[in-house]
Amino acid sequence: MTSRIAILGGGPVGMVTALLLARRGIAAALYDARPIEDLRRDRRLLALSRGSLQILDTLLGAGTLPMAPIRRVHVSSRGHAGAAHLGPPVTDHAGDATHDPSFGTTPVGATVWYADLVAALARAIDAEPRIVSERPRRVLGLRQYPDHVCVTLDNDTEITCALAIDAEGGPDRHRNAIGAAPVRSHALLADLTLDGLTPGDAFERFTDDGPFALLPVPGSRRQMSMIWCLPSPLAHTRHQLPEKPLLREIAQTLGPRFLAPTAIGSRNLFPLRPTRIDRVCEHRLVHIGNSAQVLHPVAGQGFNLGLRDCVCLVGCLTDTMAGTDIRRTHDVPAALARYAATRRLDRAVVPALTGMLPQLFSSAPLPIAVARSAALGALDLLPNVRRAFARLLMFGVRV
Numbered sequence: 403m404t405s406r407i408a409i410l411g412g413g414p415v416g417m418v419t420a421l422l423l424a425r426r427g428i429a430a431a432l433y434d435a436r437p438i439e440d441l442r443r444d445r446r447l448l449a450l451s452r453g454s455l456q457i458l459d460t461l462l463g464a465g466t467l468p469m470a471p472i473r474r475v476h477v478s479s480r481g482h483a484g485a486a487h488l489g490p491p492v493t494d495h496a497g498d499a500t501h502d503p504s505f506g507t508t509p510v511g512a513t514v515w516y517a518d519l520v521a522a523l524a525r526a527i528d529a530e531p532r533i534v535s536e537r538p539r540r541v542l543g544l545r546q547y548p549d550h551v552c553v554t555l556d557n558d559t560e561i562t563c564a565l566a567i568d569a570e571g572g573p574d575r576h577r578n579a580i581g582a583a584p585v586r587s588h589a590l591l592a593d594l595t596l597d598g599l600t601p602g603d604a605f606e607r608f609t610d611d612g613p614f615a616l617l618p619v620p621g622s623r624r625q626m627s628m629i630w631c632l633p634s635p636l637a638h639t640r641h642q643l644p645e646k647p648l649l650r651e652i653a654q655t656l657g658p659r660f661l662a663p664t665a666i667g668s669r670n671l672f673p674l675r676p677t678r679i680d681r682v683c684e685h686r687l688v689h690i691g692n693s694a695q696v697l698h699p700v701a702g703q704g705f706n707l708g709l710r711d712c713v714c715l716v717g718c719l720t721d722t723m724a725g726t727d728i729r730r731t732h733d734v735p736a737a738l739a740r741y742a743a744t745r746r747l748d749r750a751v752v753p754a755l756t757g758m759l760p761q762l763f764s765s766a767p768l769p770i771a772v773a774r775s776a777a778l779g780a781l782d783l784l785p786n787v788r789r790a791f792a793r794l795l796m797f798g799v800r801v
């Protein structure tokens with residue numbers, strides 16, 4: 403047996419899990435199909451919640467990752483009344499605080515490039531003697547037995563472990579996936595240059611074509627990262643447009659009250675297929691992160707939710723494993739059942755909420771338009787509602 407725990411997939415969720423286990427003194431072997439250089443070419447900018455930043459700070463050390471703080475999130479809907487502002491208090495011209503002080507004075511979150519995150523995690527893993535990391539090493543399949551799991555790798559070897567953690571992403575691989583459907587929409591990503599930005603501002607704008615977000619870019623005061631979720635044919639058309647017509651389309655879509663972008667960087671398309679599986683545990687196999695749920699990126703919650711999976715799983719396992727060889731106990735399935743029960747609510751509420759938003763804001767009928775304007779107004783005006791919503795986005799649902 404090479405290791406008691408095998409982690410299948412070394413994206414950010416797999417790597418964080420390996421590091422959290424190692425910090426509790428537990429060894430793991432991690433396998434990823436791609437070299438780290440491949441992952442570092444990814445052009446996603448991740449918005450991390452305050453809760454996620456706390457987790458990463460304890461693993462990597464505060465200040466290790468290049469980040470841009472998010473101080474205020476402005477949520478609005480093109481062509482409709484109502485807007486909401488989430489963030490710590492700012493003072494108006496009379497010197498009065500205009501936002502809810504319950505946010506404190508620290509940023510609500512920060513952005514980090516996926517590429518920088520995986521590079522920092524890979525460095526931490528290289529420095530950790532309790533983790534054996536093999537990449538590129540594809541997992542081809544696994545077989546479960548009452549007291550162990552056999553994992554087959556693409557170098558004709560088979561490893562035996564007490565527990566397999568699936569962090570391979572893409573839940574549509576599973577039979578019990580809910581909502582796995584053909585890809586109908588894509589996210590168009592690009593950096594926009596805008597003049598007159600307020601540092602720390604982030605924008606979420608619901609447009610007729612789909613949700614449009616602008617996030618602050620680490621190390622830049624003039625650029626924001628655009629993520630525009632669009633029906634697939636439109637996303638492909640806009641991906642190919644020359645710069646000037648695309649800038650015009652963006653300015654028209656955002657409306658006259660928004661800053662108009664003056665330049666656009668290279669563009670990337672990501673297919674969107676929100677999915678989740680119901681059963682995250684199967685005897686000695688557990689699915690976490692994107693293997694268990696893929697969220698619509700509208701509210702930037704996928705990795706934040708995945709990180710909470712990692713922390714909860716390691717907590718449940720270490721309660722079980724302290725000082726024992728889990729292969730000789732019957733505790734692993736019990737620990738996984740505890741994990742599934744603890745994560746049930748967060749895994750149900752956050753995907754449902756983020757899945758509902760694009761539909762709610764793209765529906766034209768008048769009652770829905772009135773309801774969403776009222777909802778945005780309520781979010782802005784009612785401190786209790788705003789506080790509850792912000793806590794949900796920053797820390798998830800706690801049981």
Ligand SMILES: Cc1cc2nc3c(=O)[nH]c(=O)nc-3n(C[C@H](O)[C@H](O)[C@H](O)COP(=O)(O)OP(=O)(O)OC[C@H]3O[C@@H](n4cnc5c(N)ncnc54)[C@H](O)[C@@H]3O)c2cc1C
Nearest residue numbers: 411413414415435449541570571691692702703704705706
């Ligand atoms: C456009 C976009 C924007 C996003 N923005 C945000 C955001 O702002 N905030 C946020 O919280 N989330 C965001 N997300 C979601 C976030 O990117 C994911 O939740 C996160 O990457 C999940 O990490 P993961 O490690 O579970 O999966 P992945 O990042 O998909 O990693 C899976 C790993 O498994 C490996 N693998 C796959 N198959 C095998 C195999 N057979 N054998 C071995 N290895 C294998 C892959 O090589 C990969 O490295 C966004 C997503 C998209 C698409």
